Amino acid sequence: MKLALYLPNFRDHVTVKELEDLTALAEELDFDSIWTLDRVCVPEASDREELQYSFGMMSEFPKALPVPARGQWFQGWPLIPWLAAKTEKCRIGMSIVDTPYRAPAVLAAELATVDQLSNGRLNVGVGAGWMPEEFAASSAAHIFPKRHTHVRETIEIMQGIWTNDLFEYHGTFADFEPCGFGHKPVQDPHPPIFFSGLKDPKRSANRIAKYNLSGWIGIQDTSKELGDWRGPIQAELEELGKPDAMDNLELCSMYWFVITDEESDQTDNGKASNILIGTKQQITDNLKRLAEVGLTMPLIWPPFTDVPVSKTLDDLKVLNNEILPEVNAM
Numbered sequence: 001m002k003l004a005l006y007l008p009n010f011r012d013h014v015t016v017k018e019l020e021d022l023t024a025l026a027e028e029l030d031f032d033s034i035w036t037l038d039r040v041c042v043p044e045a046s047d048r049e050e051l052q053y054s055f056g057m058m059s060e061f062p063k064a065l066p067v068p069a070r071g072q073w074f075q076g077w078p079l080i081p082w083l084a085a086k087t088e089k090c091r092i093g094m095s096i097v098d099t100p101y102r103a104p105a106v107l108a109a110e111l112a113t114v115d116q117l118s119n120g121r122l123n124v125g126v127g128a129g130w131m132p133e134e135f136a137a138s139s140a141a142h143i144f145p146k147r148h149t150h151v152r153e154t155i156e157i158m159q160g161i162w163t164n165d166l167f168e169y170h171g172t173f174a175d176f177e178p179c180g181f182g183h184k185p186v187q188d189p190h191p192p193i194f195f196s197g198l199k200d201p202k203r204s205a206n207r208i209a210k211y212n213l214s215g216w217i218g219i220q221d222t223s224k225e226l227g228d229w230r231g232p233i234q235a236e237l238e239e240l241g242k243p244d245a246m247d248n249l250e251l252c253s254m255y256w257f258v259i260t261d262e263e264s265d266q267t268d269n270g271k272a273s274n275i276l277i278g279t280k281q282q283i284t285d286n287l288k289r290l291a292e293v294g295l296t297m298p299l300i301w302p303p304f305t306d307v308p309v310s311k312t313l314d315d316l317k318v319l320n321n322e323i324l325p326e327v328n329a330m
Contacts, residue, residue: 001287001290001291001295001296001297001298001324001327001328002031002032002296002297003029003031003032003297003298003300003319003324004031004032004033004034004035004297004299004300005022005023005026005031005033005034005035005090005299005300005316006037006299006300006301006302007019007023007034007035007036007037007079007083008022008301008302008303008304008312009036009037009075009076010037010039010067010073010074010076010304011067011071011073011302011303011304011305012067012068012071012072012073012305013071013072013073013305014073014074014309016074018309019079020086021309021313022302022309022312022313022316023083023087023090025313025316026087027086027088027089027090029316029317029320029321030089031090031320032090033090033091033092033093033123033297034083034087034090034091034092034093035093035094035095035123036076036079036083036093036094036095037076037094037095038076038077038094038095038096038097038098038101039065039073039075039076039134040075040101040134040137040138041133041134041137042065042067042068042069042071043069043133043137044069045133046063046068046133047069049062049063049064050063050064051063051064051131051133052131052132052133053130053131053132056130056219057130058219058270058271059270060269060270060271060272061271061272066304066305067304076094077094077097080092080094080114080122081114081117083118084114084117084118084121084122085117087118087121091121091122091123092114092122092123093124093194095125095194095217095299096126096127096194096195096217097124097125097126097127098127098129098134099128099129099147099150099151100128100129100135100138100140100144100147100150100151101129101135101138101140102154103174104153104154104157104173104174105157105161105174105176105179105181108154108158108160108161108162108181109161109181109182111124111158111185111191112161112181112182112183112185113182113183115185115187115191116183116185119186120185120186122185122191123191123192123194123214124158124192124193124194125193125194125195125196125215125217126151126154126155126193126194126195126196127151127195127196128148128150128151129144129147132144135147143173146172146173149172149173150172150173152207153169153172153173153174154173155193155211156169156171157169157171157174158190158193159189159190159193159211162184162185162190162191163184163189163190165180166178166179166180167179167181192214192215192250193211193213193215194214194215194216194217194250194252195207195213195215195216195217196216196217196218201232201233201235201236202236204216204229204233205233205236205237205239206236206240208233208237208242208245208246208249209237209240209242209245213249214248214249214250215249215250215251216249216250216251217252217253217254217299218252218253218254219253219254219271220253220255220256220270220271220275221253221295222268222270222273222275223289223290223292223293223295224268226251226293226294226295227293227294230246230251230294246294250296251294251295251296251297252295252296252297252298253290253295253298253299254298254301255275255276255299255301256277256302256303257276257277257283257300257301257302257303257315257319258277258303258307258311258312258315259278259279259280259283259318259319260277260278260279261279262279263279263282264278264279264282266278266282275290276298276300280318280322283319283323284323284326287324288326288330291330292330300316
């Protein structure tokens with residue numbers, strides 16, 4: 001198991017200095033990667049718990065975001081080239097890029113430039129988004145009913161632009177004649193693509209097999225959830241003639257993380273479970289269980305509020321220097 005930092009650019013209040021300190025520590029501790037969060041806006045209706053859907057379309061949570069509409073946070077995408085300049089070893093990415101908010105060809109060309117700026121350290125995470133209010137604010141309300149089609153077309157356009165001198169595409173959301181888009185990515189054949197949100201085994205297997213995807217990113221997944229999903233998806237991949245695809249798939253999930261002095265309640269509350277919130281021993285035990293069912297990289301997510309970054313910095317050192325060696329010694 002390796003570690004990734006989920007940079008808390010989306011929280012009640014965060015400063016550039018705090019993001020710098022967390023980034024520097026992740027680089028110092030040789031974390032695999034640093035990821036930002038894609039959030040375009042926080043609707044004021046969220047403060048009243050009146051969003052159309054619960055957070056992330058997950059039933060365990062209210063119809064609200066964990067950050068107020070007047071919160072002081074940063075957009076995730078502009079931080080990516082900033083991270084390229086701030087780091088030399090860690091890979092960088094946004095978990096995940098909500099593709100409906102971006103023109104596919106523009107996104108593909110910009111990502112190729114970032115891969116050049118980072119000397120081939122870019123990971124690309126893609127997903128469909130979930131919040132109609134955010135689609136409206138992004139001038140993409142018309143895409144919401146067909147957002148999964150937009151993700152598929154974006155993947156096809158990215159791969160086409162990244163691997164061809166000239167590329168054309170004729171689809172639902174993009175229609176253009178042969179064009180060149182400048183520098184190709186450093187990584188050959190292109191940066192690894194991670195997908196998010198698909199827990200249906202058949203659809204997940206089809207997407208992995210068709211596009212040769214490199215990773216999957218979930219959120220707050222318990223060891224039982226990962227185990228229940230991994231078996232059926234393996235069966236589907238075998239049906240598709242790609243039984244080894246899961247062997248090379250980076251299996252990741254985003255986890256809220258705090259080391260506590262007192263034991264936390266470990267009751268299974270689904271996505272609201274205290275999976276990586278608890279004592280050092282509780283976190284160690286949970287990471288061991290996650291490793292056993294195939295999790296390869298947790299994205300360590302500092303809390304949205306209340307826990308100071310100085311505390312998170314100390315906790316990350318304990319996680320890396322004391323907990324992770326015990327997990328990997330299993």
